[in-house]
Amino acid sequence: MSTATANQTIGPYWHLIEDPIWADLTRFGAQGERIVLTGTVTDGAAAPVSDAAIEIWQSSPEVSDSFPAFGRCRTDPAGSFRFVTLKPGPVPGPGNAQQAPHVAITILARGLLNGLTTRLYFQDELLNETDPVLSLIENEARRSTLIARKVALDTWHLDIRLQGDAETVFMEI
Amino acid sequence: MTIETAPFRPVTDGSQPANNTPSYGSTLLRHPKQAALRIPHTITEATGPAFTAARFAAIPDLSVMNGRQAQGERIIVRGRVVDESGRAIPHTMIEIWQANAAGRYDHPGDQHDAPLDPNFHGNGRVFTDAEGWYQFISIKPGAYPWRDHYNAWRPNHIHYSLFGDGFAQRLITQMYFPGDPLLALDPIYLSVPDTAARERLIATFDLDITSPEWALGYRFDFVLRGRNATPLESA
Ligand SMILES: [Fe+2]
Numbered sequence: 054m055s056t057a058t059a060n061q062t063i064g065p066y067w068h069l070i071e072d073p074i075w076a077d078l079t080r081f082g083a084q085g086e087r088i089v090l091t092g093t094v095t096d097g098a099a100a101p102v103s104d105a106a107i108e109i110w111q112s113s114p115e116v117s118d119s120f121p122a123f124g125r126c127r128t129d130p131a132g133s134f135r136f137v138t139l140k141p142g143p144v145p146g147p148g149n150a151q152q153a154p155h156v157a158i159t160i161l162a163r164g165l166l167n168g169l170t171t172r173l174y175f176q177d178e179l180l181n182e183t184d185p186v187l188s189l190i191e192n193e194a195r196r197s198t199l200i201a202r203k204v205a206l207d208t209w210h211l212d213i214r215l216q217g218d219a220e221t222v223f224m225e226i
Numbered sequence: 227m228t229i230e231t232a233p234f235r236p237v238t239d240g241s242q243p244a245n246n247t248p249s250y251g252s253t254l255l256r257h258p259k260q261a262a263l264r265i266p267h268t269i270t271e272a273t274g275p276a277f278t279a280a281r282f283a284a285i286p287d288l289s290v291m292n293g294r295q296a297q298g299e300r301i302i303v304r305g306r307v308v309d310e311s312g313r314a315i316p317h318t319m320i321e322i323w324q325a326n327a328a329g330r331y332d333h334p335g336d337q338h339d340a341p342l343d344p345n346f347h348g349n350g351r352v353f354t355d356a357e358g359w360y361q362f363i364s365i366k367p368g369a370y371p372w373r374d375h376y377n378a379w380r381p382n383h384i385h386y387s388l389f390g391d392g393f394a395q396r397l398i399t400q401m402y403f404p405g406d407p408l409l410a411l412d413p414i415y416l417s418v419p420d421t422a423a424r425e426r427l428i429a430t431f432d433l434d435i436t437s438p439e440w441a442l443g444y445r446f447d448f449v450l451r452g453r454n455a456t457p458l459e460s461a
Contacts, residue, residue, distance in 0.1 A: 056238040057310055057451045059418040059427055061400040062252075064385060066331040069323040069349040097255035104335070110393045112270040123275030147266050157270050157393055164252030166243035166417050168398060170262075172270075186265050195260075215256050225237075225262035226271045226394045 060168065063161040065104045068127060076126035078109075078138040083120035085139035089208040090173065090201065093132045094160060097216030101132025105162035109173075113141040113154065128162075140175075146185040153180035153187065160213065169223045173211050176203045190222055198222050232453040233267030234394045235310060243417035250413040251374050267394060272453075274392045277319040277353075285350045288322065288364040296346035298327025298365030300441040303401075303429065306358045307388065310452030314358030320448075321387035322350035322362060329368030338370050363441065369408055381408035381415065390450040401446050402428045 074080055079087055090109070094102040105128040116122035126134040138156070146152040156173040174181055181187055181200065190196040198221045201209035213221045245257035265271075289296050307315045325331045325348065328340040332347050346365065354360045369379050381402050388397040402409060409415050409428070418424040426449075435443025 055310065055312075055426075055449050056241040056423060058397055058399055058449045059423050060242055060398055061385075061414055061417075061427070062250075063387070063398045064400075065335050066325075066333045067323065067385070067387075068335075069331065069333060069347070070321045070351075070387065097259075100255070102256065108396075110270070110275060112268075112273055116273070116276060121275055144269050146268050152268060152270070155270065159393075159396060161398055162256065164250070164254075164256035166245055166247060166250070166253065166414070168396060169245075169258065186268075189263060189265060216259055220258055220260050222260070223258050223262050225264045226234075226267065 092211040108159040150185040153184040240420035241423040294345040304361040305447040324367040329370035381406040395450040
């Protein structure tokens, strides 16, 4: 038995493996409620992080031939990213708990020796009040760093702050 | 396809770099200062994407483009992908990227004054077989300067991205080459606290993988996080 291989930063040149179409999780013809997720990533000086890889993974809707449930998008010079995907539904949590609809996020970038993991939740979901992960965060302001704002009928937006005031809650998984 | 849902074992202390590594300047404004929130592994963390060779075409030879040979020392890299219990991870995707033999990335952000190679782009993709083995062909990447500190040079390295079969297994790492004098000076390599864990990032020269009169062979194994014995309660 040995321990898992050590992480190293993805560095500034990861775009060599990038396929921009991966940001569209509906490209294989997935049927369902099509939504847009936008966001920004900023550093401890509130400067945009413009060389990051943002990855999303959803346990709902379930992965299938038409829905990869995984996406990857670069941040642009303004630190912005944009995914097209399907709206997740609730999924089971520990014990009998239901998890509110959510999207898992990994942020990979130069200067991040390990990827950072967080979650995106949706504004105004009733299940947010009882979600077993959100409930672990006692501070209301901290909890709100995970809640994406609805900015259009089909679009939610999340600002991710790597460091400093209103630093996003990152998770050890 | 069976979807495994057992949670993953915790990360072993010292085996992973600290995000706050002052000697690597880019970490200063990018590492979170709040402690990470430990969350239980749910179906979201225990499951993960499935990439198939049918949909994501393999690129197993980086050393040739349009039938033309890239400049540099041809290498074969072979190894296994296993989990912490030694269990093979079959049919899993490995993404590969690297600089050319002169130490230059075919990337607009790389301004190093070293030549680009029209026959080398530097991205690859392979899948493990049923027993977890993978192999690809490339050229040995050159060392390159960076601006972390005065006269800083990255050791020769190849970048990798692996997914395993669960979101919590995601691995982004770099493979180094034996005997590189730059390793002792590299804050990224040195960011891994545990010596043994760090040294496992160095490939082994392997005469059995070496192909006579054609290419040098290196062995490099990946270990992804292992699962607990018991599945999720809700699964
Ligand atoms: Fe590199």
